[in-house]
Amino acid sequence: xxxxxxxxxxxxxxxxxxxxxxxxxxxxxxxxxxxxxxxxxxxxxxxxxxxxxxxxxxxxxxxxxxxxxxxxxxxxxxxxxxxxxxxxxxxxxxxxxxxxxxxxxxxxxxxxxxxxxxxxxxxxxxxxxxxxxxxxxxxxxxxxxxxxxxxxxxxxxxxxxxxxxxxxxxxxxxxxxxxxxxxxxxxxxxxxxxxxxxxxxxxxxxxxxxxxxxxxxxxxxxxxxxxxxxxxxxxxxxxxxxxxxxxxxxxxxxxxxxxxxxxxxxxxxxxxxxxxxxxxxxxxxxxxxxxxxxxxxxxxxxxxxxxxxxxxxxxxxxxxxxxxxxxxxxxxxxxxxxxxxxxxxxxxxxxxxxxxxxxxxxxxxxxxxxxxxxxxxxxxxxxxxxxxxxxxxxxxxxxxxxxxxxxxxxxxxxxxxxxxxxxxxxxxxxxxxxxxxxxxxxxxxxxxxxxxxxxxxxxxxxxxxxxxxxxx
Amino acid sequence: xxxxxxxxxxxxxxxxxxxxxxxxxxxxxxxxxxxxxxxxxxxxxxxxxxxxxxxxxxxxxxxxxxxxxxxxxxxxxxxxxxxxxxxxxxxxxxxxxxxxxxxxxxxxxxxxxxxxxxxxxxxxxxxxxxxxxxxxxxxxxxxxxxxxxxxxxxxxxxxxxxxxxxxxxxxxxxxxxxxxxxxxxxxxxxxxxxxxxxxxxxxxxxxxxxxxxxxxxxxxxxxxxxxxxxxxxxxxxxxxxxxxxxxxxxxxxxxxxxxxxxxxxxxxxxxxxxxxxxxxxxxxxxxxxxxxxxxxxxxxxxxxxxxxxxxxxxxxx
Numbered sequence: 084x085x086x087x088x089x090x091x092x093x094x095x096x097x098x099x100x101x102x103x104x105x106x107x108x109x110x111x112x113x114x115x116x117x118x119x120x121x122x123x124x125x126x127x128x129x130x131x132x133x134x135x136x137x138x139x140x141x142x143x144x145x146x147x148x149x150x151x152x153x154x155x156x157x158x159x160x161x162x163x164x165x166x167x168x169x170x171x172x173x174x175x176x177x178x179x180x181x182x183x184x185x186x187x188x189x190x191x192x193x194x195x196x197x198x199x200x201x202x203x204x205x206x207x208x209x210x211x212x213x214x215x216x217x218x219x220x221x222x223x224x225x226x227x228x229x230x231x232x233x234x235x236x237x238x239x240x241x242x243x244x245x246x247x248x249x250x251x252x253x254x255x256x257x258x259x260x261x262x263x264x265x266x267x268x269x270x271x272x273x274x275x276x277x278x279x280x281x282x283x284x285x286x287x288x289x290x291x292x293x294x295x296x297x298x299x300x301x302x303x304x305x306x307x308x309x310x311x312x313x314x315x316x317x318x319x320x321x322x323x324x325x326x327x328x329x330x331x332x333x334x335x336x337x338x339x340x341x342x343x344x345x346x347x348x349x350x351x352x353x354x355x356x357x358x359x360x361x362x363x364x365x366x367x368x369x370x371x372x373x374x375x376x377x378x379x380x381x382x383x384x385x386x387x388x389x390x391x392x393x394x395x396x397x398x399x400x401x402x403x404x405x406x407x408x409x410x411x412x413x414x415x416x417x418x419x420x421x422x423x424x425x426x427x428x429x430x431x432x433x434x435x436x437x438x439x440x441x442x443x444x445x446x447x448x449x450x451x452x453x454x455x456x457x458x459x460x461x462x463x464x465x466x467x468x469x470x471x472x473x474x475x476x477x478x479x480x481x482x483x484x485x486x487x488x489x490x491x492x493x494x495x496x497x498x499x500x501x502x503x504x505x506x507x508x509x510x511x512x513x514x515x516x517x518x519x520x521x522x523x524x525x526x527x528x529x530x531x532x533x534x535x536x537x538x539x540x541x542x543x544x545x546x547x548x549x550x551x552x553x554x555x
Numbered sequence: 556x557x558x559x560x561x562x563x564x565x566x567x568x569x570x571x572x573x574x575x576x577x578x579x580x581x582x583x584x585x586x587x588x589x590x591x592x593x594x595x596x597x598x599x600x601x602x603x604x605x606x607x608x609x610x611x612x613x614x615x616x617x618x619x620x621x622x623x624x625x626x627x628x629x630x631x632x633x634x635x636x637x638x639x640x641x642x643x644x645x646x647x648x649x650x651x652x653x654x655x656x657x658x659x660x661x662x663x664x665x666x667x668x669x670x671x672x673x674x675x676x677x678x679x680x681x682x683x684x685x686x687x688x689x690x691x692x693x694x695x696x697x698x699x700x701x702x703x704x705x706x707x708x709x710x711x712x713x714x715x716x717x718x719x720x721x722x723x724x725x726x727x728x729x730x731x732x733x734x735x736x737x738x739x740x741x742x743x744x745x746x747x748x749x750x751x752x753x754x755x756x757x758x759x760x761x762x763x764x765x766x767x768x769x770x771x772x773x774x775x776x777x778x779x780x781x782x783x784x785x786x787x788x789x790x791x792x793x794x795x796x797x798x799x800x801x802x803x804x805x806x807x808x809x810x811x812x813x814x815x816x817x818x819x820x821x822x823x824x825x826x827x828x829x830x831x832x833x834x835x836x837x838x839x840x841x842x843x844x845x846x847x848x849x850x851x852x853x854x855x856x857x858x859x860x861x862x863x864x865x866x867x868x869x870x871x872x
Binding site: 195196199200202203221224225226376377378379381382512513515516523524526527530531 | 615616617618698699702703704705722724725726727812813814815829830831832833
């Protein structure tokens with residue numbers, strides 16, 4: 084009978100979680116980390132009986148064995164989160180000294196090429212960020228580690244998993260199995276330059292009843308008032324309306340009762356009346372000269388235009404709030420919701436990222452321990468205190484809403500989680516493949532004055548063909 | 556037991572007929588050529604054969620390729636994805652305009668750089684310098700030059716001719732012309748090859764032409780151009796192949812937009828391969844592009860019989 088001792092991460096992670104309080108408090112004072120290392124471990128014995136491996140149910144507490152040094156690679160794309168990720172890595176070093184973490188920043192433009200080709204080539208990073216657009220697609224291709232068996236086997240881990248917001252957990256579960264551990268979530272508001280607002284002689288929008296008076300008409304009135312011209316040339320714009328879904332048209336379409344796809348994701352529905360009406364409203368900011376054009380946006384980007392006070396309002400994702408706070412030095416800004424549509428609704432897109440493990444990793448246990456740490460109160464707390472993204476856990480998310488952090492109405496990013504909708508992603512074909520047709524048609528609408536209805540009908544013909552499997 | 560084929564037997568017989576020294580020399584030859592042979596097999600021939608097979612599959616790079624026969628090709632030719640053929644049209648349009656422009660401008664600059672004036676080396680370096688800059692950095696610079704509001708190009712058009720320039724990279728009609736203008740930026744490499752060709756033309760030909768009473772235009776038309784025709788031919792073939800493989804400019808500046816107006820074939824192939832992970836379909840596009848380049852190259856080679864003159868060549872008729 085052969086007996087093989089297997090190093091388990093369970094108690095180790097429990098210890099890490101116990102250390103969470105201390106770590107979290109220490110997060111406010113980086114590098115002064117007092118972590119009580121209660122590193123007791125449990126060994127599961129794998130026994131081979133007549134050639135069939137079985138795991139003995141009982142667990143045995145032992146003194147910690149000398150761990151073999153392992154390297155865990157972690158790939159991510161958020162340039163605005165370098166410090167936060169490095170802090171998580173630093174804290175984890177103290178908890179798992181034999182694990183060398185290599186965090187690799189890959190810019191968004193190259194991220195998916197690199198990830199997919201690395202997965203195909205068998206050299207994927209052990210752990211990496213994943214978004215919802217790619218989740219289902221990668222799960223169906225069987226390249227992500229199934230986290231569910233580990234979660235089922237450990238109450239402490241399950242408790243950590245359960246601490247996440249329900250919608251985020253649901254987003255990273257496919258057929259009852261979890262394949263990515265939620266790390267953060269994003270909601271969308273409008274950022275308003277208070278100095279330009281004041282110059283235009285307008286008050287900050289009435290915040291009563293969740294800004295109920297902040298509707299399409301009011302928003303346009305504000306944008307008009309903040310648009311300035313010098314002869315033919317516009318020197319200041321009211322509101323940026325970009326050809327993008329998350330920080331753009333999606334929010335307006337859904338507020339007006341429109342949708343992108345039907346329920347079972349077999350048909351494109353943005354050519355229906357509510358969506359078309361919303362798009363017309365959205366596009367009108369460009370056509371009426373209240374929004375900068377694509378060229379100005381390609382050259383500077385909405386954030387730079389906002390920081391340099393060339394626009395009064397822009398859509399902003401919660402992940403950009405901290406970065407904007409750092410950049411804005413000579414004026415005040417605040418957040419207002421997506422304007423209420425005639426339907427009486429203000430809806431924004433919600434999205435969230437997950438920490439994921441490549442199925443083919445050679446350091447599965449160490450990779451899982453790292454991902455579990457990131458999902459623990461300690462790891463997630465570091466993120467919450469970093470003023471970058473809103474953590475996915477219900478108990479650490481409030482850290483992001485620290486009242487001393489700007490802007491004043493930061494809480495809108497939380498309030499609107501109840502009024503938010505996920506983008507309807509598809510596994511096969513991938514979202515990126517059909518989403519391109521929306522962007523292409525909206526380019527013609529924004530740049531060449533193509534009629535919205537005509538554009539969306541055209542997009543429908545192409546997208547429905549792809550969704551029905553007639554495409555490549 | 557397998558029996559040796561006729562070819563193997565012939566090879567063995569030849570090897571037996573060689574002396575020890577010759578065999579050793581042969582072995583050294585293969586050994587020294589082996590880096591290229593291995594590189595050619597590993598990075599060219601095998602990937603090409605693989606991509607030919609993949610072009611007949613549905614493959615997302617993560618799962619096993621599914622053989623689909625000629626479906627990818629028929630999908631392209633029946634207009635299933637009209638952007639593919641559109642991309643060939645755009646690439647051809649770009650090539651037809653940019654290649655002759657580059658050839659002419661390169662020759663013009665080379666003729667200037669071939670003058671015997673003081674400090675000509677400085678001018679030559681200056682004209683060649685753009686060719687050594689990275690494609691991405693150059694593309695970023697041109698984005699600013701093409702900016703309709705603050706860009707240098709529109710500023711110059713207004714200052715010199717009172718013409719309001721277009722939104723170069725946003726307008727569907729102007730985006731390819733903009734990229735053609737940009738392609739002239741690194742004409743220095745073409746110029747350099749012309750310059751080498753110009754300096755290889757024997758001066759006695761010009762002296763003889765002068766004695767015969769030829770003026771500058773005659774000398775250029777009857778001596779320079781014929782003597783330079785192999786170099787023009789070389790630049791033409793390279794130019795066509797390079798233009799048909801245009802990628803970086805469009806990828807950085809326009810991503811194929813607006814509305815696919817600058818969707819070059821290479822860029823569209825890349826999008827299918829690495830954005831949407833339709834590697835099988837992307838391979839089919841790659842093979843169509845390969846065949847297209849091959850046909851054009853063959854046509855140019857065939858046409859060269861009539862207009863390319865090699866030194867010392869004897870022609871009948």
